[in-house]
Amino acid sequence: DTEVTQTPKHLVMGMTNKKSLKCEQHMGHRAMYWYKQKAKKPPELMFVYSYEKLSINESVPSRFSPECPNSSLLNLHLHALQPEDSALYLCASSQETSSYNEQFFGPGTRLTVL
Amino acid sequence: GQSLEQPSEVTAVEGAIVQINCTYQTSGFYGLSWYQQHDGGAPTFLSYNALDGLEETGRFSSFLSRSDSYGYLLLQELQMKDSASYFCAVRAGGYQKVTFGTGTKLQVIP
Numbered sequence: 132d133t134e135v136t137q138t139p140k141h142l143v144m145g146m147t148n149k150k151s152l153k154c155e156q157h158m159g160h161r162a163m164y165w166y167k168q169k170a171k172k173p174p175e176l177m178f179v180y181s182y183e184k185l186s187i188n189e190s191v192p193s194r195f196s197p198e199c200p201n202s203s204l205l206n207l208h209l210h211a212l213q214p215e216d217s218a219l220y221l222c223a224s225s226q227e228t229s230s231y232n233e234q235f236f237g238p239g240t241r242l243t244v245l
Numbered sequence: 246g247q248s249l250e251q252p253s254e255v256t257a258v259e260g261a262i263v264q265i266n267c268t269y270q271t272s273g274f275y276g277l278s279w280y281q282q283h284d285g286g287a288p289t290f291l292s293y294n295a296l297d298g299l300e301e302t303g304r305f306s307s308f309l310s311r312s313d314s315y316g317y318l319l320l321q322e323l324q325m326k327d328s329a330s331y332f333c334a335v336r337a338g339g340y341q342k343v344t345f346g347t348g349t350k351l352q353v354i355p
Contacts, residue, residue: 162341173332173345174288187341221287234278234343236287 135237137222143243146212152240154205154222163205164234165197166221174221180205181227212244247271247337249346256352257323265318265349267333275336277309277316280345283329291318291331320351328353 135156144150154163161182166174179187180199188197194216196208205222219241223234249269257263267277276295280288292300294309294316306319320327333346 164343171348173348175345176343179341181341187339223288233290233293234280234288236289238287 135222135224135235137220137237137240139240140238141241141243143245144209144212145245146214148212149208149210151209152207152220152222152242154207154237155203156224156235156237157203158224158235159202159226160224160235161202161227162225163199164223164225165205165207166223168219168221168239178207209242212242214244217242217244247335247342247344249333249335249344251331251333251346251349253347254350254352256354259323259325259353259355261323262319262321263323263351265320265331265333265351267316267318267346269314269316269333269335269337269346271314271335271337271344273338274311274314275340277307278334278336278343279305279307279318280332280334281329282332282348288332323353325353325355327351 138153163180165177168174176189177191178197183199194211198206219239221239222237225234251267278293279291281291282288291305292307294300294307297311299308304321309316331349335344
């Protein structure tokens with residue numbers, strides 16, 4: 132199984148809502164990532180988990196809260212978002228020590244904040 | 246911080262060869278990767294260079310010169326399905342820290 136799955140595929144939420152994005156992989160990868168991608172722009176790193184511990188937070192606003200419940204799951208909790216947070220949110224995973232350094236990306240969640 | 250520059254758009258003819266360049270400014274460089282992303286899709290890994298030189302994987306090759314802070318992706322025998330955005334990405338400033346380049350939109354024409 133070389134797949135990263137993400138749910139939901141699409142999400143529309145108001146600025147007062149609380150929602151969560153979910154990501155799952157069963158490749159035994161110990162590094163998992165959240166990226167944000169705006170249209171016609173590159174993915175921007177938000178968070179990195181290594182062995183289920185948060186290792187990188189790229190100065191992301193606190194209205195985004197990541198969680199890694201176990202080695203296969205990664206969540207992104209959303210609260211009080213702004214319209215400018217509308218984007219494609221991508222999850223990825225990789226081997227910590229892979230010489231090929233390949234990241235496997237999920238299909239993403241397209242988020243619209245009204 | 247890290248910065249990576251790529252040409253914004255490239256057009257090439259089916260069956261031809263195209264080169265997509267990437268220049269970067271980083272600290273603590275570990276390696277350069279290339280990803281392909283079709284419209285509406287997720288990025289997919291193409292190649293990775295940690296050392297100087299050429300890496301070949303089928304129709305795709307990638308080159309790195311660490312001294313010049315420069316790399317390129319070479320696509321041979323272009324096919325229509327190669328029309329996509331291509332991103333270089335560096336691991337730098339920490340092994341887990343990945344920064345993507347500005348992206349190059351490749352259009353393959355008949």
